[in-house]
Amino acid sequence: MKLTFIGADHEVTGSCHFLEAAGKKILIDCGMEQGRDTYQNVPLPVKPEEIDCVFVTHAHIDHTGLLPLLGAQGFRGKIYATRATADLCEIMLLDSAGIQEMEAEWKSRKAERKGEKAAPPLYTSRDAVEIMRRFIPCPYESEIQVSEDIAIRFRDVGHLLGSSAIEIRVREEGKEQILVFSGDVGNTNQPLINDPQKFSRADYLIIESTYGDRSHGPKSDYKTQLAAVLQETFDRGGNVVIPSFAIGRTQEILYFIRQIKQEHLVSGHDGFPVYVDSPLAVRATSIFNEHSDDCFDPEAREIVARGANPITFPKLRLTLTSEESKEINYVKEPKVILSASGMCDAGRIRHHLKYNLWREDSTVLFVGYQAEGSLGRVLQEGAEEVTLFGESIRVRAKIATLPGISGHADREGLLDWASGFEAPPRKTFVVHGDDAVVQPFADLLHEKLGFETYAPYSGTIWDLTNNMCLKETTGVPVEKAADKQLTGAAAPDCVKVSSGGIMERLQKDAGELAALVHAGRGIANKDLQKLAEEIEALCRKWKYIEDQENREKKR
Numbered sequence: 001m002k003l004t005f006i007g008a009d010h011e012v013t014g015s016c017h018f019l020e021a022a023g024k025k026i027l028i029d030c031g032m033e034q035g036r037d038t039y040q041n042v043p044l045p046v047k048p049e050e051i052d053c054v055f056v057t058h059a060h061i062d063h064t065g066l067l068p069l070l071g072a073q074g075f076r077g078k079i080y081a082t083r084a085t086a087d088l089c090e091i092m093l094l095d096s097a098g099i100q101e102m103e104a105e106w107k108s109r110k111a112e113r114k115g116e117k118a119a120p121p122l123y124t125s126r127d128a129v130e131i132m133r134r135f136i137p138c139p140y141e142s143e144i145q146v147s148e149d150i151a152i153r154f155r156d157v158g159h160l161l162g163s164s165a166i167e168i169r170v171r172e173e174g175k176e177q178i179l180v181f182s183g184d185v186g187n188t189n190q191p192l193i194n195d196p197q198k199f200s201r202a203d204y205l206i207i208e209s210t211y212g213d214r215s216h217g218p219k220s221d222y223k224t225q226l227a228a229v230l231q232e233t234f235d236r237g238g239n240v241v242i243p244s245f246a247i248g249r250t251q252e253i254l255y256f257i258r259q260i261k262q263e264h265l266v267s268g269h270d271g272f273p274v275y276v277d278s279p280l281a282v283r284a285t286s287i288f289n290e291h292s293d294d295c296f297d298p299e300a301r302e303i304v305a306r307g308a309n310p311i312t313f314p315k316l317r318l319t320l321t322s323e324e325s326k327e328i329n330y331v332k333e334p335k336v337i338l339s340a341s342g343m344c345d346a347g348r349i350r351h352h353l354k355y356n357l358w359r360e361d362s363t364v365l366f367v368g369y370q371a372e373g374s375l376g377r378v379l380q381e382g383a384e385e386v387t388l389f390g391e392s393i394r395v396r397a398k399i400a401t402l403p404g405i406s407g408h409a410d411r412e413g414l415l416d417w418a419s420g421f422e423a424p425p426r427k428t429f430v431v432h433g434d435d436a437v438v439q440p441f442a443d444l445l446h447e448k449l450g451f452e453t454y455a456p457y458s459g460t461i462w463d464l465t466n467n468m469c470l471k472e473t474t475g476v477p478v479e480k481a482a483d484k485q486l487t488g489a490a491a492p493d494c495v496k497v498s499s500g501g502i503m504e505r506l507q508k509d510a511g512e513l514a515a516l517v518h519a520g521r522g523i524a525n526k527d528l529q530k531l532a533e534e535i536e537a538l539c540r541k542w543k544y545i546e547d548q549e550n551r552e553k554k555r
C-alpha cells in the first residue's frame, strides 16, 4: 500500500492524494489550486483512465474543482461522497465551469485581437454535468464496500454541509489497516451543522492544519452584534449590504437573522425585508433545506421538528432573475441585501455596492475573510472612492466588519479532534497548511499527543505497508509573477494547465491603482506628480517589452 502526496502540501489549496491499495488506484479529493500558490503540484503518476475511484471529503472547490477535468481526460470510475456533498458539487462544479468558460472567452477575444490561437477553457459546463453521473451519494456513518478489500466510512467533521473525514479500511495479505483523512475539520458551535466527530483508531492519519498556528479566541456573540448593526442602519433609514459567500456563510447569516426577528432584537422596524440576491446562494439554500435530517445539528433539527425552518422567515426574498435583482434598488424601506461574491470581485454584489456605497445611511457589512487586493479589502482599508462599472463612486456608507465565524477548527480545535484517537497512529501526515504552519503544527501534535508526524511536500511517496518513506521531495516554488498555476490532475503526458490566476490579480491591481488615483485629492501635489511619473515610466517599460516581443515574433 502506497500513498503519494499530490496537492495542498505546505500550502492550503489543491487538495489531492493518490492511494494505491489492494490492487486499486484511488484519489482522495481532486481540488483546484486557488489564490496564492506557493509550491508546484506534481502531476498524477497515472493516467486518469487508470484511476478506479475518487473519495471526496467535501464540496469546496479546493477539494473538488478538478473533477470535471479528470473526467474530460478519461476518468471513468466512481466518485464517493456524502449525499449533501454530491448535491453541493452539482451547483459548485457547474459554477466553476462557468467561470472557466468566461475566463477562456475573455482570453480568446484578447488572443484573436493579437492574431493568436484561442485557448480552450480548463473544462466546460458539459464536463461538469458529465462528471456528476459518476457520483455515488453515501450516508454518513455507514460502512460502504468499495471493493472486496476496501471499505470506507464518512463521518461528519462540521466544516460545511455534508463535509466529512473519511475512514478507509484496507485488507492486504490478511492484514487490515485503517487510514483516516481529516478533510477540513470544522469549528465547534457553528450554526446549522454538527460539531466535528472524532475517530478512535487509525494506523495512518492525514490531517489538515489551516489554522494550526492560531487560536480563534473567545466566541463572539454574533447574533447581538449583527442586530446592533441592523438597528443602527435601519434607524438612519439605510440598507445593510452583506457581501457573503453563497454556500455556507449566507445560510449562517439567515440563521442569525431568523433568531433576531423571532426575538425582536431590532425594534421599530418589524418585518424588515431580507434579500438573498445570488442564484448560487438561492440554490444552496434549498440544498441546505433538503438535508435537514442528515446534516443539521440538534438545535436546528429541533426547529425543523417544530414544523419551522431555521433559515426561513417572513419577508425573506430569494431572487433568481436579473430583473428581480434590479427591482431591489426600487424598494424604499430599509432592508438587508445578502449577495455574492463574498470579496466583491464579481457578481451581483457589485451592483448593490454601486447603489449603496455613496449613501451615508447605508452600511456595507463584511462577514468573511477579504483577500489582499480584493475590492472588499480595499473598502475595509478605508478607500474614499472606488470604481465600479467604469464609474467613480464616493464611499460614504459605513464600512463594518463582524469578527468571522470561521469554518475551520483552530489549533486547540484540531488538537482536540486528534485527541480522539486512543493510541497514536503509526504515522500522522500534516497537510493543508501554509508553509510556515505545517511543521510547527506537526511538532505540536508530537509534543502534546505523542504522534509521530511528517509534513510532506508534493511528490513525496510513503510505503504504508512498511511505514517508510519511498521518495522524499522538497517543494518546487511556483515562480512569482508568472502564469504558473499548475493543477495536480494532469496525467503524465498531459499538458500542465494554467488556471489564469495572474490575470485576475493584474486586474485587481489595476483597480487598486485606479482607486488610489481617484482618492488622490488629499495627497500633496508633489507626491501626486511623483506617482504620475512612476505610472508613466511603468507604462513605457511594459509597452517597450510588448513591442520587443512583437518584433521577436515577426522574425
Ligand SMILES: [Zn+2]
Residues within 6 Å of the ligand: 058, 060, 159, 160, 184
Ligand atoms: Zn473546505
